[in-house]
Amino acid sequence: MIELNDVVYCRLGTTDLAGAEWYATNILGLEVSDRRRGAVYFKSDSRAHTLCYFEGDPEDQATAFELGRKEDLHAAGAALEALGHRVHYGSRAECEQRFVREFIRFNDPTGNTIEFVVRPEATGQRYHGTRDAGITGFSHVGLCTTDAERDELFWTTVCNARVSDRIGDAPLMRLGTIHHSIALFPFHKAGIQHINHQVGGTDDIQRSFNFVQDNQVNVTFGPGRHPTSSAEFLYFTGPEGMTFEYSTGVREIHDEPLWRDRQFHFAPKGFCHWGAAPRIAAFEDGSI
Numbered sequence: 001m002i003e004l005n006d007v008v009y010c011r012l013g014t015t016d017l018a019g020a021e022w023y024a025t026n027i028l029g030l031e032v033s034d035r036r037r038g039a040v041y042f043k044s045d046s047r048a049h050t051l052c053y054f055e056g057d058p059e060d061q062a063t064a065f066e067l068g069r070k071e072d073l074h075a076a077g078a079a080l081e082a083l084g085h086r087v088h089y090g091s092r093a094e095c096e097q098r099f100v101r102e103f104i105r106f107n108d109p110t111g112n113t114i115e116f117v118v119r120p121e122a123t124g125q126r127y128h129g130t131r132d133a134g135i136t137g138f139s140h141v142g143l144c145t146t147d148a149e150r151d152e153l154f155w156t157t158v159c160n161a162r163v164s165d166r167i168g169d170a171p172l173m174r175l176g177t178i179h180h181s182i183a184l185f186p187f188h189k190a191g192i193q194h195i196n197h198q199v200g201g202t203d204d205i206q207r208s209f210n211f212v213q214d215n216q217v218n219v220t221f222g223p224g225r226h227p228t229s230s231a232e233f234l235y236f237t238g239p240e241g242m243t244f245e246y247s248t249g250v251r252e253i254h255d256e257p258l259w260r261d262r263q264f265h266f267a268p269k270g271f272c273h274w275g276a277a278p279r280i281a282a283f284e285d286g287s288i
């Protein structure tokens, strides 16, 4: 079993790096932590970076998860190869680009690019957003799946994810005590479906609702409250059509052996307690 500790960063290709940086700092509220040729790195908490935009194809997206030690990484690489995955071992230059000691890259069964990394760099420094969005950190990612049952099996049997709840066939899965670090949403192709940052409270959600609208950013869902994690949320559109989510108050699961996953409707009532309806393709019709 591949033991994943947490989701650690996303990498997103963009055809407009300057525009993506403008959005990430002035709208999303992240802090530029580094710049390398053709790439900009962003902080959202005390980690060295949790998001990287790089010049490239917007469909070139990767999500990274942390493992404990390099021995675990090598064992994970061998296990994935034995299952038929093609595994790329990161070069020193590629590790430096990611602020990690070692990493491997492979595709999950849907074709999402996944990186498993060891020793991602931390900083002793707090994060200071360019605007006060109230962000407390990068928290989870939604991935598209072309076969939710198959991919759930991959994340829960090859890896250590546990299903906290399901909305229709979409599993919300935890790696630690946070209700979910990874969620899978049925869609017709691979890709990152949304990127979540936690914010401090309701005021931050409501303030951002007004702020993003005042800045002509498309709000696609919310404000609302998820029946699943109990979190209050706001979803809006970013560069290249990426969906970003702020949420606050996500449930923590500490009674691990006692928790039973629950089944929610794949319909607005399964997504929002307050009656908001999503205008996000993978939330509207899982078979698109």
Ligand SMILES: O=C/C=C/C(C(=O)O)=C(/O)C(=O)O
Residues within 6 Å of the ligand: 140, 141, 142, 167, 172, 183, 196, 226, 227, 228, 229, 230, 231, 247, 250, 270, 271, 272
């Ligand atoms: O509405 C669907 C999403 C639910 C949640 C949640 O329970 O917090 C998410 O954030 C998610 O699936 O990503």
Ligand SMILES: [Fe+2]
Residues within 6 Å of the ligand: 140, 142, 194, 196, 245
């Ligand atoms: Fe989410």
